Amino acid sequence: MLEIKDLTVRYGAVTALHGVSLSVKAGEIVTLLGANGAGKTTTLRAISGLQRAVSGTVSFEGCDITRMPPHEIVRRGLGHVPEGRMIFANLTVVENLLMGAYLLGEAQAAEQRERVFQTFPRLQERQAQVAGTLSGGEQQMLAIGRALMGRPKCLLLDEPSLGIAPLLVRAIFEKIVEINHTQGITILLVEQNANLALAVAHRGCVLETGRVVLSDDSAALRANPQVKSAYLGG
Amino acid sequence: MTEFAQQLLNGLALGSIYALIALGYTMVYGVLRFINFAHSDVLMLGAFAAFYLAAATPHMAAATPLLHAGMVVLGAALICAVLGALIERLAYRPLRDRPRITVLITAIGVSLLIEYTCQHPAVFGAATRSFPQLFPQHNLTLGGLTLSSNDLAVLGITALLLALLWFVVQKTKLGVAMRAVAFNPQAASLMGVDVGRIISVTFALGSALAAVAGIAYALRAPGIEPLMGVQPGIKAFIAAVLGGIGNLPGAVLGGLLLGLIETFAGGLKQLSNYRDAIAFALLIIILILRPAGLLGREQPEKV
Numbered sequence: 001m002l003e004i005k006d007l008t009v010r011y012g013a014v015t016a017l018h019g020v021s022l023s024v025k026a027g028e029i030v031t032l033l034g035a036n037g038a039g040k041t042t043t044l045r046a047i048s049g050l051q052r053a054v055s056g057t058v059s060f061e062g063c064d065i066t067r068m069p070p071h072e073i074v075r076r077g078l079g080h081v082p083e084g085r086m087i088f089a090n091l092t093v094v095e096n097l098l099m100g101a102y103l104l105g106e107a108q109a110a111e112q113r114e115r116v117f118q119t120f121p122r123l124q125e126r127q128a129q130v131a132g133t134l135s136g137g138e139q140q141m142l143a144i145g146r147a148l149m150g151r152p153k154c155l156l157l158d159e160p161s162l163g164i165a166p167l168l169v170r171a172i173f174e175k176i177v178e179i180n181h182t183q184g185i186t187i188l189l190v191e192q193n194a195n196l197a198l199a200v201a202h203r204g205c206v207l208e209t210g211r212v213v214l215s216d217d218s219a220a221l222r223a224n225p226q227v228k229s230a231y232l233g234g
Numbered sequence: 235m236t237e238f239a240q241q242l243l244n245g246l247a248l249g250s251i252y253a254l255i256a257l258g259y260t261m262v263y264g265v266l267r268f269i270n271f272a273h274s275d276v277l278m279l280g281a282f283a284a285f286y287l288a289a290a291t292p293h294m295a296a297a298t299p300l301l302h303a304g305m306v307v308l309g310a311a312l313i314c315a316v317l318g319a320l321i322e323r324l325a326y327r328p329l330r331d332r333p334r335i336t337v338l339i340t341a342i343g344v345s346l347l348i349e350y351t352c353q354h355p356a357v358f359g360a361a362t363r364s365f366p367q368l369f370p371q372h373n374l375t376l377g378g379l380t381l382s383s384n385d386l387a388v389l390g391i392t393a394l395l396l397a398l399l400w401f402v403v404q405k406t407k408l409g410v411a412m413r414a415v416a417f418n419p420q421a422a423s424l425m426g427v428d429v430g431r432i433i434s435v436t437f438a439l440g441s442a443l444a445a446v447a448g449i450a451y452a453l454r455a456p457g458i459e460p461l462m463g464v465q466p467g468i469k470a471f472i473a474a475v476l477g478g479i480g481n482l483p484g485a486v487l488g489g490l491l492l493g494l495i496e497t498f499a500g501g502l503k504q505l506s507n508y509r510d511a512i513a514f515a516l517l518i519i520i521l522i523l524r525p526a527g528l529l530g531r532e533q534p535e536k537v
Contacts, residue, residue: 082420086420086421089417091410091414099410099414099422099425102411102427103425150425
């Protein structure tokens, strides 16, 4: 479904990605692991068009999207829940969701909103509230819910656990599995918490300083001594 | 008392012109975080567009004056909407990823380019021309108050445009998209919003408002020339900062306040020479007390 080949990205003189290649099949959850600065977020940003690649290609459902602007990529069914959530703190919860359904018609948006409210009942309770006043966990739910509003076929999730209470992290990861299972949405998950990520993902890739150094099934990665010592805390 | 009411009315009429212009500054600042100095020239171009449109349709002016005035105002607004979007497209869009100071200096350059091109004899020429009275002139007298039909028309049109703008920004999908782009253009693009298009629309809307303001300004001081936008442009910029740059109600409040202060200061015999000084001194005091402007507020995002 998603094919990334030899992706190279530079920030000025600094090369952030040195020819990253990875693929995600339809229906999978694939996780991208790595330390701070390994290039996980940059990979996601390059896929969704927020960051221009110097070379390499990104194709989605067999179509080259490398040079497309972000709004064209979203239109094709690739959603992105970005780092730091980037919710519209000045808009209400409902307005945030409306933005997520920007490309849909009114009836479709209303229908989709009901589905999102079913997944995240908390958002329904808070629908008229200004998004900036939500708790961190609620903001993350809103960010995911907003991306789901656009009916994506594939979702890029950037560190959904960051800065959220442990109890809520568990709840959010359960939702991620649910979204994948019941709605059949393919997921590429970037996560610092490798234990949690490998527990929900089918496969994983390990990034180190802009290169993919390991790529395997989740079970194999969990058993891998290198991964154990570097990312799973012994 | 009558004197006070009279000045209040004059101040509101002048202030609503400032408000219309200030909205353009603040809208553009909202989405691109820079001051479009060429905005004051768009208002001049609006006045000239109206001037030529009116001159080209003398028969209509005689037969149906109100319809004619409406046509002229609408035509000038449309022309300026296109011009505003064009300025953004040609001058600012190529600089989208450059430092903001580059864009700011470009804006000053665009402003000077328009002003001095228009002063060329082959374009408008530098001489002041008398602006046609678009609306039939009636001075209503109401308990000692003199209400000029021009002022009433300006107030009415401004109120209508403000209501329209409020509706667009608060109630339509386009408005939500504009607010989303203002808050975070990257996040908006991830929603499928074509950010470039929203920016074009923002320039077009702001420029259309400036055109109406330019006509209203020309009606009050019935001469137009290529530098006529500078003075009201600066005042409106200040009004936008006063209200809190980037904040739409703030721009309206700032505009009305500045118009009122200026008019009341000008109305007192001893102070009339100092009216601009008084207006600016007040501005400085307000900004010392509230640096973000009257309605400006930083809304921190939780991370």
